[in-house]
Amino acid sequence: MIFDENGLINFAEKLGHLLEAGDVLILTGELAAGKTTFTKGIAKGLGIQQMVKSPTFTIVREYEGGRLPLYHMDIYRVGDDPDSFDLDSYLESAGVTIIEWGELLGPDLPENYLAVQFIKTDEKHRELILSGHGQRAESFMQKLSFS
Numbered sequence: 167m168i169f170d171e172n173g174l175i176n177f178a179e180k181l182g183h184l185l186e187a188g189d190v191l192i193l194t195g196e197l198a199a200g201k202t203t204f205t206k207g208i209a210k211g212l213g214i215q216q217m218v219k220s221p222t223f224t225i226v227r228e229y230e231g232g233r234l235p236l237y238h239m240d241i242y243r244v245g246d247d248p249d250s251f252d253l254d255s256y257l258e259s260a261g262v263t264i265i266e267w268g269e270l271l272g273p274d275l276p277e278n279y280l281a282v283q284f285i286k287t288d289e290k291h292r293e294l295i296l297s298g299h300g301q302r303a304e305s306f307m308q309k310l311s312f313s
Contacts, residue, residue: 168293175207182211187260190276192268195284200292201266235261242267278302
């Protein structure tokens, strides 16, 4: 699936409508690949009105006011010490957790999550590759059916 910025937001918004408490998304891709833009669409699908910003320097940004809270984190700077913040409290919360650079968690990844890989095809377009890990994430793949 290849999207421009508006298409990326619209697709993520559609996914946001499907999300439930405890869902986890792992976003991977180079800098400026569209991870935060995608998160803006998820927030929109959750009914969150706040401006979504990159969590690069804060590690975690929390958004409320929608049908579920959204926890948006960037663990790139956490390095080899994922225990430096309480990741489990977010993963076990009644909200949705989005983790940029989540692949860096390695064995600390949750059992169930939807992985979204972002590939720049050119300056304005991104290819998304989705893979479900666990039954819940697999159900996203079927519900979205890329229609």
